[in-house]
Amino acid sequence: xKKQTLLALGALALSAFIAPKIFAQDVAKDNxxxxxxxxxxxxxxxxxxxxxxxxxxxxEEIGGDLFEIKTEGSYPExxxxxxxxxxxxxxxxxxxxxxxxxxxxxxxxxxxLGSPNWWGTITPQVSSFLDSYDLAGKxxxxxxxxxxxxxxxxxxxxxxxxxxCSVSPDAWVGYxxxxxxxxxxLEDLGFKSE
Ligand SMILES: Cc1cc2nc3c(=O)[nH]c(=O)nc-3n(C[C@H](O)[C@H](O)[C@H](O)COP(=O)(O)O)c2cc1C
Numbered sequence: 001x002k003k004q005t006l007l008a009l010g011a012l013a014l015s016a017f018i019a020p021k022i023f024a025q026d027v028a029k030d031n032x033x034x035x036x037x038x039x040x041x042x043x044x045x046x047x048x049x050x051x052x053x054x055x056x057x058x059x060e061e062i063g064g065d066l067f068e069i070k071t072e073g074s075y076p077e078x079x080x081x082x083x084x085x086x087x088x089x090x091x092x093x094x095x096x097x098x099x100x101x102x103x104x105x106x107x108x109x110x111x112x113l114g115s116p117n118w119w120g121t122i123t124p125q126v127s128s129f130l131d132s133y134d135l136a137g138k139x140x141x142x143x144x145x146x147x148x149x150x151x152x153x154x155x156x157x158x159x160x161x162x163x164x165c166s167v168s169p170d171a172w173v174g175y176x177x178x179x180x181x182x183x184x185x186l187e188d189l190g191f192k193s194e
Contacts, residue, residue, distance in 0.1 A: 038139075039107050040064025040191075044114030045125040047075070050145040050177040051114045057179040058112055058143065058172075062191045065108075071096035071125045087119050095128045105133045111165075113158065114143040120152035127161055136164030141189065143172035 042059050044067070046052035052068070059066050073096045075082040088094075113129070115122040122144075140162055144154045151173045159167035172185055183193060 038109035040110045040112065041067060041102075041105075041108040042112040042114070043067040043069055043102075043129060044112075044143070045069040045071075045116070045123050045129070046114070047116060047123070051116050051143070053177040054143050054145055054172065054174060054179055054182070055112070055114050057182045058186065061183055061186050061193050063194050064110075064112075067102055068100060069098065069125050069129045070100040071098055071128055083119075086123070089124045090119050090121060093127075094124045095131055096124055098128055098132055102133065105135070108138060110139045110141065111135055112141045112143060114145075115154060115158070117144055117146035117149055117152055117154050120149065120154070121157045122154050122161075126158070130158070130161045130163075134164075135162055138165050139168065140165045141168045141171065143174075145174055145176060145178075148175065 040062060042055050042064050044051050044055040046055070046068070055066060055068075058064075075085055089096075113126065115126040140158070142155050142158050144151055146152075146154075151171065155167065155169065155171045155173075168189070170185075170189060172182065174181075186193070
């Protein structure tokens with residue numbers, strides 16, 4: 001074969017290899033390019049880091065915007081008094097003021113919402129988030145971390161507090177910071193890895 005023909009064939013093979021990759025990256029990075037690609041928010045509260053790890057694992061798989069729910073208020077350093085205070089807060093329906101904020105909640109189609117299981121339910125900080133942002137019409141997908149109790153009332157209560165939105169029953173429910181199986185869970189929900 002002539003040298004020129006070989007070069008042309010080489011260039012063709014190279015472009016066939018590179019072009020789909022570039023296209024796939026553009027679609028994944030800029031959701032506005034493809035209306036079939038939902039705009040994803042991954043919002044979470046984490047007191048001791050487990051739920052944050054799960055949030056980051058989801059983000060690593062499918063991209064989107066990560067948002068840490070932060071609020072006013074603090075807890076005693078010692079574990080037992082901390083859990084007692086949290087229990088009292090939950091019992092009286094405390095809603096701490098948010099100190100982190102989102103620019104434009106309206107832009108998101110899907111909201112992954114993460115909470116630790118506290119006394120069988122979602123944390124007051126996550127309840128404040130649900131009170132503060134209008135998630136009506138959005139698909140809300142819970143991810144819950146726990147210390148052995150499992151889902152308990154977390155997803156049910158999230159659903160009850162989410163006004164006008166549909167909370168998926170197919171939540172991630174994991175012990176501690178477990179992330180093994182996240183990719184398969186996301187795939188089952190219809191999200192493709194980046
Ligand atoms: C105040 C408090 C209450 C908790 N209550 C429960 C519970 O009822 N059931 C359970 O399985 N784990 C419970 N846990 C354990 C946490 O759900 C678990 O450690 C979680 O992964 C912590 O997430 P984080 O590291 O993101 O804060 C509780 C932890 C705290 C601090």
